Amino acid sequence: MRKVDLATFAAAHADGATVIDVRERVEYVGGHVPGARCIPLGDLHASIRDLPRGGTVYVICASGNRSQVGADLLGRVGIDARSVAGGTAAWARAGHPLTDGSRA
Numbered sequence: 001m002r003k004v005d006l007a008t009f010a011a012a013h014a015d016g017a018t019v020i021d022v023r024e025r026v027e028y029v030g031g032h033v034p035g036a037r038c039i040p041l042g043d044l045h046a047s048i049r050d051l052p053r054g055g056t057v058y059v060i061c062a063s064g065n066r067s068q069v070g071a072d073l074l075g076r077v078g079i080d081a082r083s084v085a086g087g088t089a090a091w092a093r094a095g096h097p098l099t100d101g102s103r104a
Contacts, residue, residue, distance in 0.1 A: 002071040004082045006090050009058055018057045020044075021088070022070040031098035033060060033091055038104075041066045048077055060084040060091070 004012075013019065019036040021028050028038040039047045041061070051057060057074060059081055061067040067083040074081035084091070092098055 002075050002082050003064075003068065003085050004058070005085050006094055009060075009082075009084045009091075010094075010096065012056065012058060018052055018055065020051070020057055020059050020070065022059055022061050022066050023088070025102070027062060029100065029102050031088065031092070031100050032104075033088060034097060034099045035104050036060060038102075041070055044070050044073060048074070048079070051079055053079060055080065057081045058084055061087045063087040063089055 013033065019033055021032050021036040021038050022041040022044060024040050025038055032038070057079055059067040059070040059074065064083060064085050064087045067087060071081040071083040
C-alpha cells in the first residue's frame with residue numbers, strides 16, 4: 001500500500017520532500033501544505049514527465065482518497081509515491097501550517 005502516516009510525512013516534509021497536492025486549484029488556493037505543488041488529479045498523468053524520479057514523492061489531497069489514486073498512478077509508472085493519510089485536513093488539525101494563495 002502506498003500510504004504514509006502524518007508523522008512520517010511531517011518528518012519528510014521538514015527534510016524538503018517533494019509534495020504534490022492533487023486537489024483542484026480552488027481547494028489548493030484556500031490552504032495547502034507549504035511547498036506543495038498543485039497538480040490536480042485529472043492533470044497528473046500529463047505531468048508525469050515533470051516529476052522527480054530520484055526520491056519519494058508525497059501526494060496529498062483533502063482527506064487521502066484522491067491522493068491514494070494519485071500515488072497508485074505514479075507508482076505504476078515507476079515513481080516512488082506515497083499518499084498522505086488524512087490529507088491536508090489532518091495536517092491542519094495536527095497544528096501544522098497552511099499556506100494560502102496560488103504559490104507553493
